[in-house]
Amino acid sequence: MHGTNPLSEPDLLGVPQKHSGDFRRSGTPAWLLSVFLHASLVTGLVIVSQTIRRGAEAIESRTGGIVLVAMRSETTEYLTEGDIDQVTEQASGGDLPPALPTTEAPAELPGIANQNNPESGTGNEILAGTPGADDFSQATQDRTGKVGGEVTTEFFGIPGTGNEFVYLFDRSGSMEGYDGRPLRAAKRQLIESISSLGPNQRFQLVFYNHETRTFNPNSSRGQLLFAEEPIKIQATRFIESIRGDGGTDHLAGIKLALQFAPDVLFILSDAEGGFTAAEMTRIASWNRKNTVIHVIEFGDGPQSPYSDRSFERLAREHRGQYLYKNVATFQD
Numbered sequence: 001m002h003g004t005n006p007l008s009e010p011d012l013l014g015v016p017q018k019h020s021g022d023f024r025r026s027g028t029p030a031w032l033l034s035v036f037l038h039a040s041l042v043t044g045l046v047i048v049s050q051t052i053r054r055g056a057e058a059i060e061s062r063t064g065g066i067v068l069v070a071m072r073s074e075t076t077e078y079l080t081e082g083d084i085d086q087v088t089e090q091a092s093g094g095d096l097p098p099a100l101p102t103t104e105a106p107a108e109l110p111g112i113a114n115q116n117n118p119e120s121g122t123g124n125e126i127l128a129g130t131p132g133a134d135d136f137s138q139a140t141q142d143r144t145g146k147v148g149g150e151v152t153t154e155f156f157g158i159p160g161t162g163n164e165f166v167y168l169f170d171r172s173g174s175m176e177g178y179d180g181r182p183l184r185a186a187k188r189q190l191i192e193s194i195s196s197l198g199p200n201q202r203f204q205l206v207f208y209n210h211e212t213r214t215f216n217p218n219s220s221r222g223q224l225l226f227a228e229e230p231i232k233i234q235a236t237r238f239i240e241s242i243r244g245d246g247g248t249d250h251l252a253g254i255k256l257a258l259q260f261a262p263d264v265l266f267i268l269s270d271a272e273g274g275f276t277a278a279e280m281t282r283i284a285s286w287n288r289k290n291t292v293i294h295v296i297e298f299g300d301g302p303q304s305p306y307s308d309r310s311f312e313r314l315a316r317e318h319r320g321q322y323l324y325k326n327v328a329t330f331q332d
Helices: 020-025 030-060 081-092 123-128 133-144 178-195 229-240 250-259 277-286 310-317
Strands: 068-072 075-079 151-155 158-162 164-170 202-208 212-214 264-269 292-299 322-326
Touching: 151 178, 158 164, 158 264, 158 292, 164 178, 164 250, 178 229, 202 229, 202 250, 212 250, 250 264, 250 277, 264 310, 277 310, 292 310, 310 322
Parallel strands: 164 202, 164 264, 264 292, 292 322
Antiparallel strands: 068 075, 151 158, 202 212
């Protein structure tokens, strides 16, 4: 005892023992530092792992897209998906102007041959490459208009070429002379001339004395008629029904005939024209289409050098031919 502190004495092993005050003065224990370091490492690994997983999920859920490059003069613009959607909406809304036509050939792509399609092109080019198209177009024009379809028909040997014809016949009483042979000869020539016309040509018949009479089948009201077979058959019957009587009014018949504006006008009469200069001027004013006028004049005996030549002058002034026929020579 003697006042000695038992803690100051060495232990049984001879190792000096520390006082309680020594523990308060020492640093952080090593095991605690180890625990802290391991915990920090584990926490860091967890944070990095979750960050990588979230990035992978974001990449997997992202859709692919196409980037378009628009070259404008010296600048380059990159169009994103949002720009493409906006352009699509504008196009569907009709805001974009229509594409302008171009004559430039399309650029050749590598590995793809640049072939010209023979069926492509303008309407005329396609029509030209389509078999039978020209024939159909020509038939339509011939059937309905003045384009094409011209033929040459004859009357008493005088040829007339065109698409529309009018026959003006004197049916006065004098045509029944010589036992009616002049009128029968005229009818035969007229029927032969009409028979030579095709269905694409048109014609009209005008018989006159002191009055005029036209061929009006099925209430056609004096129109030019297509020379189809049923119409030509009716025309033949109409011609055969004509009888000669009355006087002669040349101007009334000529005026009516020129109102049809044919390509060719055949006039037949057995009376001298006797047209004055003023009447010739009137006839020229009626011929607005510049119709070719051919004249066949019947006479009793050889033509006298002192006879009136106004019919001959009429044909000459309207680019036609004149023919004199002596009815005394006609035979049935």
